[in-house]
Amino acid sequence: MNMDIQEYLPFLIPLFLLQLVLVATALVMIIRQQDFRYLNRMAWVIIVIILNIVGPILYFVLERR
Amino acid sequence: MIQMSALFRKEVVESWRNFRLMAILIVFIIIGVLSPFTALILPDILGMVMKDSGIMAEIPDSAALDSYTQFFTNMNQMGLVIFVIVFGSILTHEFSRNTLVNLVTKGLKRTNVIVVKSVFLIFVWTMGYVVSALVTYIYTLYYWDEAVDHLILSFTMTWMYGLFIISLVMFASTLFTNSFIAVLLSVVAIVIMMMMASIHPDVAEYLPQYLIGNNVGLLAGEVEPRDVLWPSVITGGVTLVLFLLAVLRFRKAPMN
Amino acid sequence: MSILRIEGLKKAFNEKTVIENLELEVGSHEIYGFIGSNGAGKTTTMKMVLGLLAADEGDIYVCDEKVRFGDTLTNRHVGYLPDVPEFYTYMNAVEYLKLCADITGVEKSAQKERIDELLELVGLKGEKTKIKNYSRGMKQRLGIAQALIHRPKLLICDEPTSALDPKGRMEILKILKEITKETTVIFSTHILTDVERICDRVGILYDGAIVKAFDLNQESFGEKGIAVELDAGAYETLKPLLDIRRMVGTTYIIADHSMKEIYDTLHAHKIYPSKIVKEQKSLEDVYLEVTS
Numbered sequence: 001m002n003m004d005i006q007e008y009l010p011f012l013i014p015l016f017l018l019q020l021v022l023v024a025t026a027l028v029m030i031i032r033q034q035d036f037r038y039l040n041r042m043a044w045v046i047i048v049i050i051l052n053i054v055g056p057i058l059y060f061v062l063e064r065r
Numbered sequence: 066m067i068q069m070s071a072l073f074r075k076e077v078v079e080s081w082r083n084f085r086l087m088a089i090l091i092v093f094i095i096i097g098v099l100s101p102f103t104a105l106i107l108p109d110i111l112g113m114v115m116k117d118s119g120i121m122a123e124i125p126d127s128a129a130l131d132s133y134t135q136f137f138t139n140m141n142q143m144g145l146v147i148f149v150i151v152f153g154s155i156l157t158h159e160f161s162r163n164t165l166v167n168l169v170t171k172g173l174k175r176t177n178v179i180v181v182k183s184v185f186l187i188f189v190w191t192m193g194y195v196v197s198a199l200v201t202y203i204y205t206l207y208y209w210d211e212a213v214d215h216l217i218l219s220f221t222m223t224w225m226y227g228l229f230i231i232s233l234v235m236f237a238s239t240l241f242t243n244s245f246i247a248v249l250l251s252v253v254a255i256v257i258m259m260m261m262a263s264i265h266p267d268v269a270e271y272l273p274q275y276l277i278g279n280n281v282g283l284l285a286g287e288v289e290p291r292d293v294l295w296p297s298v299i300t301g302g303v304t305l306v307l308f309l310l311a312v313l314r315f316r317k318a319p320m321n
Numbered sequence: 322m323s324i325l326r327i328e329g330l331k332k333a334f335n336e337k338t339v340i341e342n343l344e345l346e347v348g349s350h351e352i353y354g355f356i357g358s359n360g361a362g363k364t365t366t367m368k369m370v371l372g373l374l375a376a377d378e379g380d381i382y383v384c385d386e387k388v389r390f391g392d393t394l395t396n397r398h399v400g401y402l403p404d405v406p407e408f409y410t411y412m413n414a415v416e417y418l419k420l421c422a423d424i425t426g427v428e429k430s431a432q433k434e435r436i437d438e439l440l441e442l443v444g445l446k447g448e449k450t451k452i453k454n455y456s457r458g459m460k461q462r463l464g465i466a467q468a469l470i471h472r473p474k475l476l477i478c479d480e481p482t483s484a485l486d487p488k489g490r491m492e493i494l495k496i497l498k499e500i501t502k503e504t505t506v507i508f509s510t511h512i513l514t515d516v517e518r519i520c521d522r523v524g525i526l527y528d529g530a531i532v533k534a535f536d537l538n539q540e541s542f543g544e545k546g547i548a549v550e551l552d553a554g555a556y557e558t559l560k561p562l563l564d565i566r567r568m569v570g571t572t573y574i575i576a577d578h579s580m581k582e583i584y585d586t587l588h589a590h591k592i593y594p595s596k597i598v599k600e601q602k603s604l605e606d607v608y609l610e611v612t613s
Contacts, residue, residue: 011102064083071423082411163407170401316391320373
């Protein structure tokens with residue numbers, strides 16, 4: 001199995017980095033945001049962390065207009 | 066021309082500052098990486114599952130075709146849906162927030178609004194799609210290095226279908242002006258109607274839906290380029306007509 | 322030359338007539354106050370002038386050019402400040418005005434100077450924050466700046482002061498008065514003191530038409546009557562003898578009688594007023610008169 005992980009790194013590293021940018025940006029925006037249209041700060045933090053890709057996208061679409 | 070470039074710049078600034086441009090690019094690149102990755106690990110996963118359940122079977126190694134199959138599945142479903150959700154409100158949110166009133170009362174031509182927003186959507190879609198397709202292509206080339214038939218045409222079909230969806234979004238936006246939900250629902254309704262009509266094989270061959278149903282068939286050599294000529298021409302024609310209707314309709318849209 | 326001319330304007334929403342045969346003419350460098358209750362059709366009229374809504378009947382001319390719905394050609398003469406102006410809140414004031422300047426075709430070389438000049442006028446010079454952090458008053462002032470970017474001949478303001486505190490209102494009125502050197506201003510409101518403070522002419526919109534118009538620089542609104550301040554008991558005695566219109570505390574407003582008649586009546590009944598004065602009508606009196 002260790003061999004496999006090595007072999008998959010060319011995929012896993014970019015995937016991890018891209019998701020990191022998405023989640024980190026969303027989290028920074030959530031922490032800076034004062035008023036929320038839907039839900040509250042804590043709920044968004046949880047959504048963004050738990051639902052990868054979809055969570056940040058939902059946040060950008062619903063809260064950032 | 067100055068109006069158009071100013072408005073286009075505004076769209077770029079807007080989508081950059083609310084991070085949507087970046088978000089869609091990231092999602093498209095993720096699709097680009099994820100597709101060959103899924104194709105690569107699928108036999109391993111299948112093998113493990115089968116071993117656990119005690120089934121003995123020979124699982125063939127994945128091929129370049131599997132990588133592209135994953136790409137088209139992801140892009141035609143997830144990619145397009147996320148694109149429409151993230152960028153489909155480009156006109157309706159200006160209505161629901163009344164931000165266009167200031168500009169239109171300054172002599173901003175309504176035609177320019179539709180043209181610039183359409184061009185911007187096409188620009189984002191094309192950029193994201195090309196990057197995503199290139200990423201999948203490079204990985205596939207590196208890991209498999211096998212030839213497939215009509216790769217460019219196959220990629221182009223999904224791109225064309227994207228343009229068709231964009232024209233649908235623009236036209237629906239001019240009809241419902243301030244309701245993004247109504248725009249989403251009408252796009253979904255049209256797609257479902259096309260899927261239902263596709264049950265008849267005779268009809269299916271002429272619908273835009275045919276383009277995203279036969280990417281892989283084309284790559285595998287089961288479908289010939291001339292088979293997709295008519296759906297391509299029809300999709301292109303309908304797309305142009307929808308853009309034109311959006312422009313005409315928007316000229317007479319009341320603004321409150 | 323008239324800056325704005327409206328002839329026989331009609332507009333109905335779902336069978337309900339809002340504007341019925343409206344006629345209006347406004348000349349250059351005037352401040353025209355457009356007053357009427359909420360829902361009287363002020364905003365609807367303005368939106369038809371701007372080509373945002375279609376008129377059912379009648380013609381509108383801006384600088385002698387006909388306004389066509391959906392066609393924004395005449396809007397190059399017009400600046401518009403909506404009641405609640407909305408901006409791209411992720412921009413700052415300079416970025417937004419730059420966009421407006423490009424849209425209206427202000428020469429690139431002249432843009433910086435014009436934007437500085439306007440920010441100075443509305444007191445937003447050096448304001449670097451994004452518009453999303455602006456107060457209502459700041460948004461209203463930026464609204465005036467964006468409306469004036471292309472030096473329009475006509476500035477239309479929809480209830481520019483209604484949502485503001487007294488200080489914010491004063492600032493807006495001062496700016497409006499100042500810009501009449503360059504442009505004609507039409508503004509709608511239901512705050513009559515604002516109108517009296519800065520307008521040259523006033524039209525009262527009621528039942529879909531201008532029912533009364535005044536030149537505030539020349540006309541007075543006429544006499545309201547004679548106000549007489551008396552003891553409380555005097556009312557019963559005078560009631561059958563004089564036409565008493567209205568009473569405010571112990572002050573009675575008496576109309577349709579000459580001063581002599583009133584003096585004589587009071588004298589005959591040995592009633593001695595503590596105050597007796599001729600009263601002029603205020604704009605509010607006229608407004609209440611024509612809209613009731």
